[in-house]
Amino acid sequence: MVRIYSRLNGWSLPPNPLQIFAWVIIVYLATLVYVVLIPVLRVHAVKVALYAVMIVLRRLT
Structure with missing residues (x-):
């Protein structure tokens, strides 16, 4: 089978179904983390810290 296109990186179109x-x-x-896991925690300081970590991680990606 001959490919018509060549992928340059993982963001090249068309996306693979596994992507x-x-x-x-x-x-x-x-x-799930934002809606279920973090609100269940009882200590307010831990909640704030985890929300901050998640926000920073989201900004980095």
Whole structure:
């Protein structure tokens, strides 16, 4: 089988179905942390610290 296109990097179109699946999983897990995991914590300082860490990590990506 001969490829018509050549991928330059992981962001080259068209995306592979596994890439799409991976992004869906990443969004799901990030939402789960923000909505379920962090609010369940009882110590307010820990909540604030975890929200800050998640915001910084999100800005870096």
